[in-house]
Amino acid sequence: QSALTQPASVSGSPGQSITISCTGTSSDVGGFNYVSWYQHLPGKGPKLMIYKVNNRPSGVSNRFSGSKSGNTASLTISGLQAEDEADYYCSSYTNTNAHVVFGGGTKLTVL
Amino acid sequence: QVHLVESGGGLVKPGGSLRLSCAVSGFTFSDYYLNWIRQAPGKGLEWISYISSSGGTLYYADSVMGRFTISRDNAKNSLYLQMNTLRAEDTAVYYCAIEEPGEGFHYWGRGTLVTVSS
Numbered sequence: 001q002s003a004l005t006q007p008a009s010v011s012g013s014p015g016q017s018i019t020i021s022c023t024g025t026s027s028d029v030g031g032f033n034y035v036s037w038y039q040h041l042p043g044k045g046p047k048l049m050i051y052k053v054n055n056r057p058s059g060v061s062n063r064f065s066g067s068k069s070g071n072t073a074s075l076t077i078s079g080l081q082a083e084d085e086a087d088y089y090c091s092s093y094t095n096t097n098a099h100v101v102f103g104g105g106t107k108l109t110v111l
Numbered sequence: 112q113v114h115l116v117e118s119g120g121g122l123v124k125p126g127g128s129l130r131l132s133c134a135v136s137g138f139t140f141s142d143y144y145l146n147w148i149r150q151a152p153g154k155g156l157e158w159i160s161y162i163s164s165s166g167g168t169l170y171y172a173d174s175v176m177g178r179f180t181i182s183r184d185n186a187k188n189s190l191y192l193q194m195n196t197l198r199a200e201d202t203a204v205y206y207c208a209i210e211e212p213g214e215g216f217h218y219w220g221r222g223t224l225v226t227v228s229s
Contacts, residue, residue, distance in 0.1 A: 045221050055214075097172075102148075
């Protein structure tokens with residue numbers, strides 16, 4: 001069981017927007033503004049899409065945005081494109097024994 | 112261009128040992144924090160170990176504490192993971208990743224597969 005809770009799957013049509021939630025506790029998501037989101041394609045290393053809740057690394061499309069409220073963080077992808085189909089993981093720093101915790105991952109299907 | 116390449120994975124029997132390596136290029140290796148993260152078949156990502164830029168601070172997940180040892184050689188731009196007393200549940204793709212403090216893992220390798228099976 002992962003430390004952070006994500007929906008197993010979400011789907012949307014091209015052009016639509018989707019949101020993936022990531023629920024933790026006050027020991028991780030709620031206690032730090034250090035939530036990150038990763039896109040993972042088969043056979044590749046994960047790619048950082050969002051860091052510090054709502055910051056995009058250079059080169060990441062502005063269709064990707066992040067937010068946080070309390071113990072729940074969210075990743076929103078607007079203007080869905082076929083190339084967005086992938087697994088998405090959230091992560092957070094934590095004040096427990098672990099350095100970082102991940103969510104269980106969400107499979108995004110573009111219909 | 113930052114490049115990370117993991118190696119050393121393979122098939123090992125339960126109770127056996129394996130040493131993973133991660134060769135890094137394209138940036139000032141000694142300035143950055145490094146981590147190992149794994150993904151078991153059909154499962155999500157699991158952080159397992161961290162090492163500070165100097166190598167003086169180490170963290171481990173409970174699942175590998177006492178069995179795995181992380182280390183780095185700044186002269187060789189390389190990260191290592193010594194894995195002992197391997198179990199079937201350690202079967203996974205192991206990734207090395209560069210951490211920017213407070214920003215998560217900016218760069219990842221493609222991973223190396225470790226299979227623990229008799």
